[in-house]
Amino acid sequence: MGIAALVALLACGRAEPQAGARRPLVLHTTRAGDSLRLELMAATGWKINARLKPVLESSDGGLVRFDSPLLTPDSAYFTAPPVAVVAASGSPVRGTVRASVCAAGESVCRVVALEVRGER
Amino acid sequence: MPKTALFVALSLATVGGFGAVETASRAVAQTGIPLLAVPRGTPRPAPAWHNKSWLNTEEPLTLESLKGRVVLLNFWVFTCYNCTNTVPSLVEFDGKYRNQGLTIIGVHTPEFPPYSGEHDKGNLQRALEKYHIEYPVTQDNDTRTWDLYGIRYWPSFVLIDKRGQIRYDGAGEFHVGDTNYQYWDGKIRELLEEQ
Numbered sequence: 419m420g421i422a423a424l425v426a427l428l429a430c431g432r433a434e435p436q437a438g439a440r441r442p443l444v445l446h447t448t449r450a451g452d453s454l455r456l457e458l459m460a461a462t463g464w465k466i467n468a469r470l471k472p473v474l475e476s477s478d479g480g481l482v483r484f485d486s487p488l489l490t491p492d493s494a495y496f497t498a499p500p501v502a503v504v505a506a507s508g509s510p511v512r513g514t515v516r517a518s519v520c521a522a523g524e525s526v527c528r529v530v531a532l533e534v535r536g537e538r
Numbered sequence: 539m540p541k542t543a544l545f546v547a548l549s550l551a552t553v554g555g556f557g558a559v560e561t562a563s564r565a566v567a568q569t570g571i572p573l574l575a576v577p578r579g580t581p582r583p584a585p586a587w588h589n590k591s592w593l594n595t596e597e598p599l600t601l602e603s604l605k606g607r608v609v610l611l612n613f614w615v616f617t618c619y620n621c622t623n624t625v626p627s628l629v630e631f632d633g634k635y636r637n638q639g640l641t642i643i644g645v646h647t648p649e650f651p652p653y654s655g656e657h658d659k660g661n662l663q664r665a666l667e668k669y670h671i672e673y674p675v676t677q678d679n680d681t682r683t684w685d686l687y688g689i690r691y692w693p694s695f696v697l698i699d700k701r702g703q704i705r706y707d708g709a710g711e712f713h714v715g716d717t718n719y720q721y722w723d724g725k726i727r728e729l730l731e732e733q
Contacts, residue, residue, distance in 0.1 A: 470617040470650060481653055494619040518649055520620075527620070527692075529649050 442519040443530055446499075454506040457499045458484050458517060465495040465520045467527065472517035474502050474534065484517070495520065510535070581703035584609075584696070585686045589645075591677035593663060599643060599674055601702055608635075608729040609698040610642045610722075613678075613689045615649055615656055616665035620711040621693040625669045627714050631726060632673045638730050639700070644675035647684040649692070695722065699729045 443466075444459040456474065460466050472484035484500035504511060513534050520527030586601045601609075612628055614621035632642050648656035655661050657679045666675060678684055687696055691709035699705045706725050712718030 467617070467619070469619055470654060470656075473650070473653075475651075492619070516650060518617075 442521075442528065443515075443517060443532065445515065445532065445534070449506055452506050454504050454511060456482075456484070456502045456504065456515075458501075458515070459499045460496075460519060463521060465490075465527075466500060467494070467518035467520060468496045468500075469494060470518045472500055472502075472515060474504065474513055474515050476504075476511075476513040478513075480513075484515075581699065581701075581705050584698045584702050584704045587645075587676070587683040587686060589676040589678060589683055591659060591679075593659070593666060593675045593677075594672055595674040598676070599641070601698075604641055604698075605702055606639070606700050608640045608700060608726060610640060610726065611645055611687070611696040611698070612642060613645045613647055613684060613687070613692060613694040613696075615647055615692055616662065616669075617649060617654065617656055618692045622665075622669055623713065624693050624711050625671060627712055627719050627722075628673065629670055630714055631723070635726055635730060636673070640726055640730060642673040644671065644673060645678050645683050646675055647678040647681055647689070647692070652679075697722075697725055697729065700732060705729060 441461050442464040444461060446457040446459060448455040448457070458466065458472050466472060468486075468489050474482040474484070476482065482502045482504055484502040486496045486498045486500040488496065488498035490497055511534060515532040515534055516529065517532075518527060518529050584601055590598060592598050610628075610631065612624075614624075616622060628642055628644075631640065636642075646656075646662055648654065650656060652658075657677070659677060662675065662677065665671075676683070687707075689696075689709075693711065694709040695707060696704055697706040710718065712722065
């Protein structure tokens with residue numbers, strides 16, 4: 419099983435939420451049979467908005483939403499990494515992962531857009 | 539065992555056809571630190587918006603038509619928890635100050651592309667009902683007003699005086715009665731008292 423743990427980073431905006439928190443998301447991928455499991459990990463100090471679920475926008479126009487059943491009591495944020503599963507066979511995974519992430523304990527969140535290019 | 543290599547590249551481009559603003563620079567305010575208005579010294583003219591889609595008003599509001607009133611622009615989106623958490627404060631401001639000369643305008647700027655449902659006027663109308671919003675709200679689906687005002691976070695606020703000058707701006711969630719609420723309340727009253 420091949421695993422590629424790749425960093426998705428977007429650091430910009432006026433208020434840097436936390437020192438060392440410039441990489442709000444990490445995308446872990448796991449190959450499982452004919453599927454590719456994408457797991458979106460919030461870096462320490464960050465939360466992922468569950469009201470606006472992260473999405474993989476495939477270059478072919480398809481949408482795959484990330485999700486997790488584990489949420490904060492107010493259903494605002496994921497408490498476990500949201501996951502998306504895509505078919506691993508066929509053409510390479512290409513597209514954009516879009517997510518809204520919030521810095522825990524501070525007042526600013528960001529929308530990040532990550533271009534994904536996958537090769538097998 | 540298949541060998542998989544996945545490359546994730548950073549993208550600061552205008553991905554997703556989401557307007558000319560770098561998607562990555564957008565942000566949503568969350569409970570916590572106050573990101574409140576820091577007066578920028580001298581007032582500056584508020585740019586005129588040209589939004590066409592409005593709710594809670596019979597006709598589009600223009601900056602020119604609001605001269606003589608204090609205007610509070612609230613940039614928000616209903617999928618932003620921090621934005622909706624702040625709505626009760628805005629509803630209270632509207633109740634307290636509308637008759638004294640305050641106009642609150644909710645500028646509804648989506649975070650995600652249209653598939654998110656944020657661009658849909660019906661969804662927005664339902665959100666207004668859910669949160670008891672009676673002040674005017676305009677759809678900013680193309681983010682033109684957001685860009686015009688140089689907004690970067692949800693929720694953000696721009697306070698415009700009776701002469702159409704931007705006097706205060708800032709961002710961040712606040713709640714009825716808290717320090718940040720009192721800050722904005724004071725600024726609104728200050729501008730209302732001006733001739």
